[in-house]
Amino acid sequence: MTNSDWIALSGAVATFLSVIIAVVALWTQLKKLNDSLTIQQLSDYTKRYQEIILNSPEDINEQEFDLNTRPDYNRTMRYMRAYIDLCFEEWYLHQRGLIDKQTWKSWEEGIRASFTKPAFKDAWLTIRDDTSFRTQFEQFLNSLTEETSLRKQLKRKP
Structure with missing residues (x-):
């Protein structure tokens, strides 16, 4: 060379x-x-989740919460709609693979925990009748409300 x-x-x-x-x-x-x-x-x-929670009634997480008899029904429903929209966005990001598995797991656990409470379940039952989301998301939330109902029935049986 x-x-x-x-x-x-x-x-x-x-x-x-x-x-x-x-x-x-x-x-x-x-x-x-x-x-x-x-x-x-x-x-x-x-930040969006925190704003929703800060503007929700103090007793929203109580098992005795009855959304339909509240004087602040409209205000509460406005924030419940915002929460369901937030859940949809999180679900959609997960479906598209735009968030990591750990983040989705954390969000999903939070959503599941929320839907063990009557306020969230009752709000969803109202919202799903007048708002359209993707079918898979609706099935996801419907399954959560069914899980909650099933758990309640099992607890009542002697």
């Missing part, structure tokens, strides 16, 4: 290494950007 061959080879190796370093740096930056966007998205969803 001549000197010019060694120089050409060295230049090619240096170029190759530079490209590798640039690709790794770009990948690292994209990962950081993606992580930042994910954190922002989760923060936005948390």
Whole structure:
């Protein structure tokens, strides 16, 4: 090999290494950007959820809560609709694979916990009659209300 061959080879190796370093740096930056966007998205969803809860009646999580007899029915339903919409968005992001499994698991557990409470179940039974969501989402929420009813029936049996 001549000197010019060694120089050409060295230049090619240096170029190759530079490209590798640039690709790794770009990948690292994209990962950081993606992580930042994910954190922002989760923060936005948390903020929306918090606003819904802060504007809901204090006793909304009580088993004795009767949505239909409340003087603040309209206001409560407005926030229940916002909650169901939020649940739909979270479900839809999961269906499209746009959130990680851990995030969905956390959200799903929260949704399931909510639907063990009469306020959320009763609100859904009203909302599903006048609002259309994707069939699969409706089936998901319907299954949660059925699970709650079944659990109540099993508890009543001696």
